[in-house]
Amino acid sequence: MTGSTTEATRPVSPASALPRIAALVGSAPARALAEAENLLQTAPGLGPAELLACQALRQLGRTQEALSRLETLARRDTRVPAVLWELAQTALAANASTAAISALERLTALQPGISHGWFLLASELRKAGRAEDAWRADISGVHASAGDPELVDAALAMNEGRLDEGIALLEARAARGGEDAPSLRLLGELHWRKGDMSKALDYCGRALERAPGFDLARDFRIRLLLQTNRLDEARREAEILVESPLENPAHRLLLASVLVRLGEHERARDLYRGLLDLKADQPQLWQNLGHVLKTLGEQAEAIAAYREAVARQPSMGEAWWSLANLKTARLGAEDIAAMEAALATLPEDSDEHAEDRFHLHFALGKALEDAKDYAASFRHYDQGNRLRRARVPHDPEGFSAEVAATAQTFTAPFLSTQGDGGCPAPDPIFVVGLPRSGSTLVEQILSSHSQVEGTLELPDMMIIASRLQARVDEGEFPDFKTMIASLTPRDRVRLGEEYLEGTRVHRKSDAPLFIDKMPNNWQHVGLIRTILPNAKIVDARRHPMSCCFSGWKQHFARGQTFTYDLAEIARYYRDYVGLMAAYDAAAPGAVHRVIYEDMVHSTEAEIRRLLAYLDLPFEEACLQFHTNARAVRTASSEQVRQPIFTTGLDAWTHYAPWLGPLAEALGPIEAIYPQPPAR
Template identity: 30%
Template structure:
């Protein structure tokens, strides 16, 4: 119970019934009714934590996280030392990208949690959402030590260990998880990505047995097939690997509700709105310097460049932030609220760019732990290059470019966590790549010289030469430290490349699509039709 008892026993029972009714209304999607009820409860019980908590949930459902935070903060004041209230406040601060405050409140919650394992698990998740997997991991380890045996905790712990580079411990925990919960497909895939599999040490037979048993649901089966494809590729069994991959991708695509055409049209609309004339129109932005955006398609070397820059003494990593896109969409929605006839792209011309830049820098700097210069390596920020220039005229943009077929194959063979739904069908993947390519050509045309292209093939062939180009573009002095071996740089990496980036730079992936040329025929045809490649001869 987080609230103090209200009046007599009968009055309190009636109050509790109304609180329960409020949550039932939210579950039923009756937001207006829930709001009216919560307003009546607050009018009668202004300082009751349970009434404040319900009102906060109503505001969250309505999309007003700031109002929810005010209500929950008041609940914390009137009922201090309540774990549920502190955790809720920390989670709302996460939503608002106020990472430093979220960590502080999570610390207060942890003190209240003491040795409650499930509470410590929840505190760890707050740190994970703040981009701090090292602290996240410590709380999960404490939760395990406190006796929590839930397989989901093992997965969260293994993921944090993966991000922090402790691959052996992650594999041990995933093995234990799969012994208790053998249908956990995403654990099968994560385990296979932890290291390069060998003839002497792999899970191929086990994965095939799980598939043959027929006990996995569609999502689990797709993940198992991706795991099998990865391990077979490691073992040099290209044909068998691609067979598993194509089956897994088709199955994964069937589990998704995604309008690939609408997504591409929305991206194309950005170029249509942000013409050369629009880009030249003066607007007030936020002049603060220090942001480096590393953009491009996923799996093109963005993490490699981020790690390189992160070894510079003036540079920190903010990770893959959703912040710019989220803040931009919120600003666009504000414009459309007063003029619904405008498309999102049209509304983007009318936003307050100075506020967008200021709010972005405030949240991103918290993710980068106060470094004077920081890297935001969210690949899909390629969509916003022109808007980044408007909001942050002193930001630097680095664009990773890779052979189209190598790029698309690398994307196709990766099972992403709730991202890139276009990646599971070759025709959709090829069409998306063409849309991305056209938009990047557009940005170069309307803001010449503002974006530096770094080709992955050049980067792995001449690390120092490309590193010097990147640092010069970013206004940074040369430091030999940027060339340190990735194995010597053990900062956490919260990306699908967390294992690969700890290997020395190599060129093994250049031209790798050719191992599966026949199977990639639909992708080849799609890219050739867009005139991005020539059809292979023979």
Template identity: 30%
Template sequence: MTSPAAPTDAAALDSVNAELARIARHQNAGRFAEAGTALDRLLEQYPGHPRLVHLKGLNLVHLGQAEEGMALLDEVITHQPEDVAVLVDIGTLLAQQGKMDAAREKFQTAVEVAPNYALAHANLGAALVVAKDYARAIPHLDRAIALDPDVLDVHLNLAQACLRTGHFQRAVDVLFRALAIDPQSVAVHVNLAHALFRRERHEAAEHHARRAIELAPQAGEAWLHLGNTLAASGRMEEAAQTFLRAAALPGMALSAFTRLANLRKIKSDSPEWQGLQAVAQKADQLPDEARATLEFALGKAQDDLGDPDAAFAHYAEGNRLTRALFPYDRAANTARAERLRALVIPALLDRHAGAGLRGVAPVFVCGLPRSGTTLMEQMLSRHPAVQAGGEMLAVQRAFQANPRLRAVLEERAADTDLTDDDFTRLGEEYQAFLHGEGLRSPRVTDKMPGNQLYIGLLALALPEAKFLIMRRHPLDGLMSNYLQNFGQNQPVSTDLEDLAESWRQFDLNAKHWTSLLPDRVQEVPYEALVADPEGQARAVLEFLGLDWHGDVLDHTASTRQVNTASVAQVRAPIYGTSVARWRRYGAHLGPLAKALGEALTAEERLACGLDA
């Protein structure tokens, strides 16, 4: 790159600017060859000028000469390493080529060079969303909006990051601001339908799903969100018809038929069964994650059709595919549970007895997944003193905001380093998450199952909180996990022996917390809950210090949506057909029964093909 020449007087500058405007018009119209000719003429007059070389590089990329174009852009950066516009353009081109790591480096450099350049923050935030590094993406997207509040895509990316981190109300707020930018945006309406669904505002979610469909009848994702919302509202037949409409749209068959399969019992003439079989004919053309989705749906279909052997084979293949995509570290998870039990002992409770945030009394409904947490919360949501929160990431976010607690949990610091303020701050961060989601009642339910791991620390952080630990027969509960497609959200469910170890650690946790905190922690057996709903509900309300309210027995009338895998079940009356369902698959559960060992009776071991 030669020493750049530049216009030397106002007339020459005006002439160059006019030519650049003409070049821009060529490019906007797709006339890149004409734009290139004009740029070459300018470069003959002003050889090596970085702005012109920059534009020529971009133009070559548009002409399909990506390598030559990138070389010119790199040449500019070599001589002007802090040219933020070129850095952003190079990063954008790298991202378009799928080179996301290199793209993020360029965007990061651009942000450091020009902290107030909106596009640099916007593109770095977008790249971090693609990398699923949502926590880091959010501040950059926030900064981009602060600098330039009128860019629709930045709002959409921020909403996506908020959804992925469990900040559902924040996502709603961001999307309503996006709607003010473009009320006709299909993407905004689709994302609002999703965010409002997760926020459990089903009427509003339905409205925006339908509005997206009005604007773009072929918007398959809008149809899926509409079906999800109708199902979660208990309008099962409408949901089924909506999923069938979605299935007819390009690329939507697998997603729609899978949702429909999980919504109702499949019969041999059900359209979803026929549709899944058609998709299966081309299974070898699907990526592994989609194939796993198909296998789980086929398993559910074969189970409904009365062929448990064929069903289990599909479930096993779905889990095999998922396990390869999302490995699980059994040793690390076992070590974490052991660490928490060793950390929270009477000495720690005594030392920090005065800690924590008072005035808020959440009810944590926890346990292993598929243990009745959704049913329990649905029942409690019918009590007038209780506000249901659903599965929230509040605990995870509160821990992330407390580095000293994390250091102690990871054994990088001693527990004696902890102060009362650490636990109070944990409670404050938890409450801040609730308030951000519009949850302000003193009694809010949090049914994230994994919170059972942290009961001891949460009891210190929130001294008025109560904890319900849902228990279910291990064969029923763990088999139900194995048959559920959790994808990357719960990789432990892909292996029967891993599931057995997770149950063993849960069992030790439950015994530890109930022994350590008998006035704060109560177990609720799932089998007893479905056998005697009123008796169990009375015991739970008494434990929580709440008056009896008969509406808790009519959980199907709850206005809350159900956004977990339990939709169809909890919208039906309480029933006991899922008790001892494991026997249907007993012949395939030998590895699970063997790993559970003494947790099973001799008869149960025999039913799984093992010696008593």
């Protein structure tokens, strides 16, 4: 027909054709390609049409053809992000890694605020063996995500305590295909704040799988691993983190903290010194260094480090207390004046400075005790304890009820029904009792034996016990005894093996036996014998007035929340001797008791008696325990590096005028010591 045109030759309007072709690329790529080529016939060189044609070619599997055309297009349209993105995608589909990396490097330079470009670039760089460049790309991707509106909204919900809302926002994002490393790490923190450590660790791990160079996620994961006592994993992650191409002293500081937890104090010391070489004006680091040096027995260096800390921050209460707590050091009149002046600068009602205040009171108590001003010393000890007690949770009634339930569980009839079970390994020696009872002395003596390795105050048994108690608290069992009775022989073997596996990271030698000196394990003697029937248990006991007063005037870095009130520590001591007496009656001879005063007055006889209980031959080195150079972390670290002395046995008597509440709360326990209370 004259004057008519066919559809194939009719001019095509780019404005109407381009959206239609774009809609077809995913569902009908062949048709999209035909229409794009038609459009290019009428509009040669039209960039958007050429891009759509290449996208269709990739969908059709014709990647080499698409790649060739895209490279030509990218050379012409150098600043079009969509072209570079499609070039990267096509190059990846064609296994052309070099071309993909080149396109992504150009794209991220053009649009540095687009996080997924950085993360994809990091992935390809890692495959190409360019590990450091990949790490930097991951970090850039994390920085780019900081402005992501969805992540900002989720973070705001978290910081305002709307945790479920934050989780819902991120889960909806993931359902739309928006799951990435920053959203996974944020989900981890949200679940951590809800108390779900398992999910927190899982999400952090997934974030690092997506972006191994995500330093903040690795830092967070290390802290989670420390909280769950997974120290070997924490060390592996920290060793990776310190290799970050972005130099950050905080990474080495975190590694040092992990090493301290693992007992690798020499390396931690070297890390702290290296950080101080870079910047000396860091009082917290000087304090950390002092702690490690004290543990290693380098007392003069420890004192110097603590003095560096307080010189730079005179109100740093913990450093003053650490200095005062070096049992072989003495603070003089100038130090007392400096601490009193520092205390006067701290507002009494300031929560921010509360820790400095109570540390300074404990330090002044010790300094004035050394100066024999016992009245002033007691006032400061008392004030420090009151301030500390107000900040720690402790339920004396609830704790006594738990102890009573334990005593009622592990009775002789109950133990006789247990039969065989538990892990048969004889490796652990548990040294239990109250803090300041002489347990560190026992540990030092035993660790001087060639067949025994000293470790630390290990939390593993308490973690197992807490998990079992949670089954009662959550209603799975009506009471503790029913829960323990439900454990099968296989359960008991598994729990014993779990303990041994968890503590293995602390064993550095090939000695067949090792010491766990967590004093609070006296609460779990029955559980220990249930899951580790061949383990040995040593109860270190000291005169109740001496032990309780010594614990009350000692500020503990963590735990031991019962020590900050004289009546409460007395009640705790009564609970302790009561439970141990009950277990002695249920299983005579299972626990060996070391009376501190006997050890001081008849050292060799007591050591021989102790070694006989452990089926170990006597070794002279056990008498020379003070020459043992092993690291000691407890408050007695300096005392056990000296021969036994008797001067501290009656130190509490200087404070007798003020210790009426302690004596009254102890009741008849003091008068019958060292005999146990009647059952």
